[in-house]
Amino acid sequence: MVKSPWILITRTMxxxxxxFVFATLVNKLTVxxxxxxxxxxxxxxxxxVSTITSIAFIIGAxxxxxxxxxxxxxxxxxxxxxxxxxxxxxxxxxxxxxxxCAPMMLLVAYLDGxxxxxxxxxxxxxxxxxxxxxxxxxxxxxxxxxxxxxxxVVIAMAELATVRVSAAIYPLYYIPQAIQPVAAxxxxxxxxxxxxxxxxxxxxxxxxxxxxxxxxxxxxxxGSAFLFRKLEGGRFE
Amino acid sequence: MSKPAQVIERDxxxxxxxxFLLVIxxxxxxxxxxxxxxxxxxxxxxxxxxxxxxxYFLYIAPGANLITATVASFQSxxxxxxxxxxxxxxxxxxxxxxxxxxxAFSRLFSGMIRTTVTTLPGTIxxxxxxxxxxxxxxxxxxxxxxxxxAVCGLSVVAASLASSLxxxxxxxxxxxxxxxxxxxxxxxxxxxxxxxxxLSNFNPMTxxxxxxxxxxxxxxxxxxxxPLGGLSIALLATGYVFYRRTMEY
Numbered sequence: 447m448v449k450s451p452w453i454l455i456t457r458t459m460x461x462x463x464x465x466f467v468f469a470t471l472v473n474k475l476t477v478x479x480x481x482x483x484x485x486x487x488x489x490x491x492x493x494x495v496s497t498i499t500s501i502a503f504i505i506g507a508x509x510x511x512x513x514x515x516x517x518x519x520x521x522x523x524x525x526x527x528x529x530x531x532x533x534x535x536x537x538x539x540x541x542x543x544x545x546x547c548a549p550m551m552l553l554v555a556y557l558d559g560x561x562x563x564x565x566x567x568x569x570x571x572x573x574x575x576x577x578x579x580x581x582x583x584x585x586x587x588x589x590x591x592x593x594x595x596x597x598x599v600v601i602a603m604a605e606l607a608t609v610r611v612s613a614a615i616y617p618l619y620y621i622p623q624a625i626q627p628v629a630a631x632x633x634x635x636x637x638x639x640x641x642x643x644x645x646x647x648x649x650x651x652x653x654x655x656x657x658x659x660x661x662x663x664x665x666x667x668x669g670s671a672f673l674f675r676k677l678e679g680g681r682f683e
Numbered sequence: 684m685s686k687p688a689q690v691i692e693r694d695x696x697x698x699x700x701x702x703f704l705l706v707i708x709x710x711x712x713x714x715x716x717x718x719x720x721x722x723x724x725x726x727x728x729x730x731x732x733x734x735x736x737x738x739y740f741l742y743i744a745p746g747a748n749l750i751t752a753t754v755a756s757f758q759s760x761x762x763x764x765x766x767x768x769x770x771x772x773x774x775x776x777x778x779x780x781x782x783x784x785x786x787a788f789s790r791l792f793s794g795m796i797r798t799t800v801t802t803l804p805g806t807i808x809x810x811x812x813x814x815x816x817x818x819x820x821x822x823x824x825x826x827x828x829x830x831x832x833a834v835c836g837l838s839v840v841a842a843s844l845a846s847s848l849x850x851x852x853x854x855x856x857x858x859x860x861x862x863x864x865x866x867x868x869x870x871x872x873x874x875x876x877x878x879x880x881x882l883s884n885f886n887p888m889t890x891x892x893x894x895x896x897x898x899x900x901x902x903x904x905x906x907x908x909x910p911l912g913g914l915s916i917a918l919l920a921t922g923y924v925f926y927r928r929t930m931e932y
Contacts, residue, residue: 452853460856463864467879471870472723479729599707602754603714610714616722625718 453504454546457497461550464493483617487646490554492614494569495576495638498547502577503605505539506584509673510597513588532670539581544574560645568644572658576637579662580608582669589672614638633661686781690789691796697762698797704758705801708751712805715747732871736896744812745895746868748805749888752827753834753862755801757855759794760838764851767842767929777930787926791919794835799828813899822903826894829908829915833887834862836918843925862888887914 469489476485512518521531551569555561587604591597609615611625612634621629629635636658639650684692699705724740727733736742766773777783806827810820837858845851863869865879866888875883883889890911897904 452849456853456856460860463860467864468869471874471879474874475727475730475732475870479727481726485726593701596701596703599704603707603711606711606714610718615719616726620722620725621718622721622725 457501457546458550461493461497464496465490465554469493483648487558488617488642489615490557491641491645492638494547494550494554494573495614495634495641496609497550498543498573498577499580499608499634500605501543501546502539502580503584503601504543505535505581506586506588506601507597508539509535509585510588510591510594514594532673535673536578536581536585536666536669539584540574540577543577543581544570547573555645558645560647565644569641572637572640572644575658575662576633579633579658579665582662582665582667583608585669586665586672589669589675608632608634612638631657633658636661687785687789687792690781690786691793694759694762694790694793695797698758698801708754708801709804711754712747712751712802715750716744716805716808720744720747732873736899741812741899742896743869744809745892746863746888748802748809748827749830749868749891749895750859750863751805752798752802752831753859753888755798756794756831756834757838757841757858759790759798759835760840760842760855761851762842763790763839763926764842764845764848768846768848773929783927783930787923787930790926791832791835791839791922794838795828795831795919798831798835799824802827802831809895815898816901819898819901819903823895823898826891826898826908826911829911830887830891832915833891833911833918834858836915836920836922839922840918840925843922843929862886866892868892885914887911887918890914 469486472489473484473486509518512521524531548570551573552561552566555566555569583604584601587600588597591600611621611629612632613621613629614634618626618629618635636654639648639654640658642648643650720740720743723743724738727739730739733739733742766776776786779786803824806820806823810823813819815823838855841851841854841858845854861882865882866886867875867883868888872880872883872889890907894904894907894911897907
């Protein structure tokens with residue numbers, strides 16, 4: 447990812463625009479509405495969670511490209527086991543996403559007035575867990591979809607759906623009732639709630655931790671299984 | 684069939700070959716409108732800034748369709764880019780018995796048309812929400828066409844300059860962020876800081892979304908359509924110039 451500076455530069459720029467343009471202006475719109483919370487603080491956490499989600503999705507695009515360019519065959523000839531390769535790719539996607547978002551989380555903790563080691567380290571753990579799950583989801587999609595155009599659009603939709611159908615941008619109780627049950631179980635909601643608990647001191651239930659852990663386990667497992675199947679020469683040519 | 688019509692027909696066939704993509708685009712529109720639009724609208728219920736539009740939901744509804752139009756318009760640029768860089772078919776296309784200028788113009792025009800067609804379901808949804816009469820709904824289609832022209836121009840500029848997919852997608856994302864956040868798609872002009880307000884004047888989204896909102900009042904404001912048309916022509920002309928440059932060796 448370091449070789450793709452434009453991706454890093456633009457994602458960072460988008461984060462700042464989301465925070466200092468969108469969140470600031472929508473916060474202005476909420477003045478006098480007695481929401482019971484500060485929208486800027488609320489959204490600032492959501493912006494970090496959205497950004498790490500977006501970055502973690504890139505691992506799928508990388509794998510898709512490697513597969514198209516035939517680079518995967520070369521990687522398989524390297525002297526280490528396939529299981530290690532699968533494990534490394536999934537974790538690599540999460541680690542690089544966390545490295546990228548770590549300074550953003552520091553900024554948000556500072557802006558929200560919770561610049562404490564517990565809040566920051568706890569948030570990093572939550573972000574890392576979310577990134578592992580999203581990397582797994584992205585790898586699964588990359589291994590299932592065979593058309594470049596489709597992959598691009600499906601990844602964009604998956605990113606949009608995971609962020610919008612969640613409590614990253616707006617509190618759960620404002621989401622239409624029919625969608626609330628889906629949004630409530632979204633890993634992005636769980637991660638946002640847990641970080642808000644650590645940074646803003648808002649309340650959340652233990653369920654959020656369980657849901658996030660389940661999401662990670664399912665998609666890390668699925669992503670690994672699909673990639674492993676491919677490496678072992680399964681149904682892909 | 685005339686030669687430009689053949690080019691347009693070819694672009695339509697490429698675009699509509701995969702209907703799955705069209706479904707996904709509509710799903711994205713519905714997520715934007717039905718989830719984000721309704722949620723933000725509920726949150727901002729009671730704000731007096733949107734009384735004249737009925738609600739914040741109705742205020743941002745045209746923006747959701749214009750975002751879909753942005754995505755669809757950039758597919759035109761992506762096609763041009765793929766022909767140039769991936770498939771290397773541009774040299775073949777230029778050997779066809781067809782003037783280069785006419786070819787470039789037809790490609791841009793086909794991008795406008797197919798974006799307008801792709802976003803037609805969304806335009807109808809908003810026309811129904813706004814309770815527009817048929818002539819006003821047609822004006823809504825015109826707004827979408829003009830906006831599509833502006834974004835197609837931008838996408839073809841990006842496709843003509845980008846040598847890698849990474850660069851093209853970066854320009855695409857940056858353009859989308861500029862169109863969304865530096866315009867009046869989410870917030871009224873009255874609350875914009877001076878710098879954002881200045882930038883929003885050169886943003887086709889601002890004029891398109893305002894022109895569409897104005898239809899709800901049952902009027903057509905030429906002072907909103909004229910800048911949109913002007914920006915559209917300027918960006919199409921820029922796209923044309925850059926695309927033509929790629930055809931010279």
